[in-house]
Amino acid sequence: MIADLEEVRQPSPAQRGRGGTTAWILQVVSGALLVILLGVHIVTQHFVVKGGLRDYAHVVSYLSNPVVLAVESLFVVVLIWHAMLGLRAVLLDFGFGRRGQAWITYGVTVLGALTAAYSFWLIATIAAKG
Amino acid sequence: MSAAAPTRRTPRPGQRPLRRPVRGPLRGTGGWARGRHLGSVAFLTNRVTGLLLIGYLYLHLGVLYLLTEGSGSWASVLHLFKNHAFMALESLLILFILVHGLNGLRLALVGTGVGVRHHRAWFTTAVSVSAVLYVVVVLAMFGVI
Numbered sequence: 001m002i003a004d005l006e007e008v009r010q011p012s013p014a015q016r017g018r019g020g021t022t023a024w025i026l027q028v029v030s031g032a033l034l035v036i037l038l039g040v041h042i043v044t045q046h047f048v049v050k051g052g053l054r055d056y057a058h059v060v061s062y063l064s065n066p067v068v069l070a071v072e073s074l075f076v077v078v079l080i081w082h083a084m085l086g087l088r089a090v091l092l093d094f095g096f097g098r099r100g101q102a103w104i105t106y107g108v109t110v111l112g113a114l115t116a117a118y119s120f121w122l123i124a125t126i127a128a129k130g
Numbered sequence: 131m132s133a134a135a136p137t138r139r140t141p142r143p144g145q146r147p148l149r150r151p152v153r154g155p156l157r158g159t160g161g162w163a164r165g166r167h168l169g170s171v172a173f174l175t176n177r178v179t180g181l182l183l184i185g186y187l188y189l190h191l192g193v194l195y196l197l198t199e200g201s202g203s204w205a206s207v208l209h210l211f212k213n214h215a216f217m218a219l220e221s222l223l224i225l226f227i228l229v230h231g232l233n234g235l236r237l238a239l240v241g242t243g244v245g246v247r248h249h250r251a252w253f254t255t256a257v258s259v260s261a262v263l264y265v266v267v268v269l270a271m272f273g274v275i
Contacts (some may be wrong), residue, residue, distance in 0.1 A: 016251035024241065028238040028241070028242075030240070031231075031235075031238065032235075033232050034231070035231055035235070037228075038227065038231075047270070051212075052271065053208055053212070055204070055205070055208065056197065056200070056204040058202070058206065059197060060197075067213070079187070080187075083180075083183070083184050084186060086180045086184070087181075087184060090177055090180070090181065096257055115187075115191070117190075118191065119191060122191065122194055122195065122197075122198065125197075125198045126194075126197050126198065
């Protein structure tokens with residue numbers, strides 16, 4: 001039985017300790033939200049569209065809808081949040097020291113902010129063409 | 131002088147010797163694939179699919195830039211997207227999303243203490259459900275259903 005429980009590799013106490021329990025909880029919450037938001041994104045962008053792909057006019061008119069704009073923006077935030085927390089957890093597992101860990105947290109925060117800024121610009125630019 | 135206290139890395143009697151730990155900044159990676167238990171496989175699967183999905187995220191954001199350049203650029207890339215070889219590659223993305231999502235759900239449950247003793251069955255279920263959904267999605271993508 002003990003051997004069985006030892007097989008559970010994640011999240012191990014060491015990983016939780018290194019990445020932080022709060023980060024782990026946020027990862028779980030954002031992951032649960034992504035199941036819904038990614039599901040909505042894939043179904044609305046591909047599965048309800050004839051041929052599976054939206055042409056230019058379809059994409060622009062779709063993103064011009066304020067509700068869609070809000071949902072897609074939320075999707076971008078949650079997705080980038082989840083991705084950056086995951087990337088941080090992977091990098092922290094390399095076993096860097098405290099200073100290295102601080103740099104990793106700073107690095108993924110900057111990368112996430114830049115990615116979010118670009119994504120919002122992209123969404124706004126496409127929506128503005130409608 | 132008393133014997134040194136056993137550490138986490140000390141092999142127990144009868145246990146095979148542990149591999150020499152990786153030193154330097156990459157020492158953490160040694161832990162990723164340590165052991166051949168299903169728990170280790172599940173852990174590695176989530177890491178690898180997660181990193182692949184991050185790579186795809188940036189590729190996707192790069193491709194969507196074409197939408198800002200007008201209908202001509204988007205029409206040319208749509209032509210590529212409809213290529214069957216490209217669709218087959220894209221279907222792998224669906225597989226990675228399914229495996230990462232369902233295995234992630236398992237991690238969340240096990241991590242919060244739900245069904246810890248059945249974590250291997252959770253993983254087998256996650257992979258099986260992913261495989262079934264993947265087949266359904268592929269059939270839908272290629273217009274079979």
